[in-house]
Amino acid sequence: MQKIPATVVTGFLGAGKTTLIRNLLQNAGGRRIALIVNEFGDLGFDGDLLKGCGAETCREEDVVELTNGCICCTVADDFIPTMEKLIERADQLDHIVIETSGLALPQPLVAAFNWPEVKARVTVDGVVTVIDAAAVAAGRFADDEDRLAAAREADASLDHDNPLEELFEDQIRAADLVVLNKADLVGTDGMAAAREAVEAAAGGRALKVVPSSGGRLAAEVLLGIGAGTEDLIASRRSHHEIEHEGGVAHDHDDFDSFIAEAGPVADVAAFTAGLRDLIAREDVLRVKGFAAVADKPMRLVVQAVGARIETYFDRAWKPGEARETRLVVIGLHDRLDGAAEARIAAWIAALAAGERPASAAA
């Protein structure tokens, strides 16, 4: 019996996974695609954006959202049962696409395709890792070696455990195809630097690397790789698997998230400028969500990847829909403690109201 091909789309926070999948769904070439969306920070934001993509392949029933944690940790509870339901619809499907959260380790997820109830009916056509070429070219994922050496001088016990760098490497190690996205934001040198960083992270394994802007790649590039990655993933181990030969379950204690709520945004430009300052000052990794704007009937999408912010109106608020501002804030655990969360939440609420909070961050 023909197995259903499944493509795992992974990549760090804000690299452009949802954008790439949205583009794929809108140019699916008649393929019947079922989508599983998992995100960190359970706002259901990505799924909402994809359901609204307008193409007939973005029907509500074709999008399954897993929002009770990272898919690589909730494999048994969430992922396997979801796959079993999709397998029941095998005759109505040509492809399954899985968008992992930006903090997911692809290895455990791909290994789950070896579960008997899945392996018999589904194969991993390919793992596509989306990279923010601008962030990589700017050195966002690599420690500044000099700074690190100096820090080590000062504190020999420094545990060089850079979660961003490890996750970046793990997501590349799992890849069959790497998409160097946001090519529009980097020049030739930046793209060369990003490609070099990807090749270094790949640890010598030859990788197919393609550039893109806005995730605009033909479906034929992303689908039909035919890798059978579930049979290869054991040789693409993550840092965690190597460090914990005993198979200690990994967790995401390096990152945290919370949802900031606010009233209607009084002035979008001022709100965006204040949010940019806040993100830089508090070293927030990602902010995304929807906002209400005073006296506007449309919903405002707020997308921040580091301090790069984009806002746009995507659709009218539905009758009876609560017009609220809810943004998921994601950062490193040691930066996003309780006091920081309270500070950031207060700032976002004040910025929405058009005020500048009295107390600056500590």
Ligand SMILES: Nc1nc2c(ncn2[C@@H]2O[C@H](COP(=O)(O)OP(=O)(O)OP(=O)(O)O)[C@@H](O)[C@H]2O)c(=O)[nH]1
């Ligand atoms: N300039 C530029 N912006 C992009 C590109 N691709 C995505 N973006 C923007 O980057 C932001 C994040 O894009 P998403 O597609 O939501 O990224 P994601 O990887 O799904 O994010 P998470 O699910 O939070 O990990 C959005 O503001 C996008 O519009 C690109 O190629 N160029």
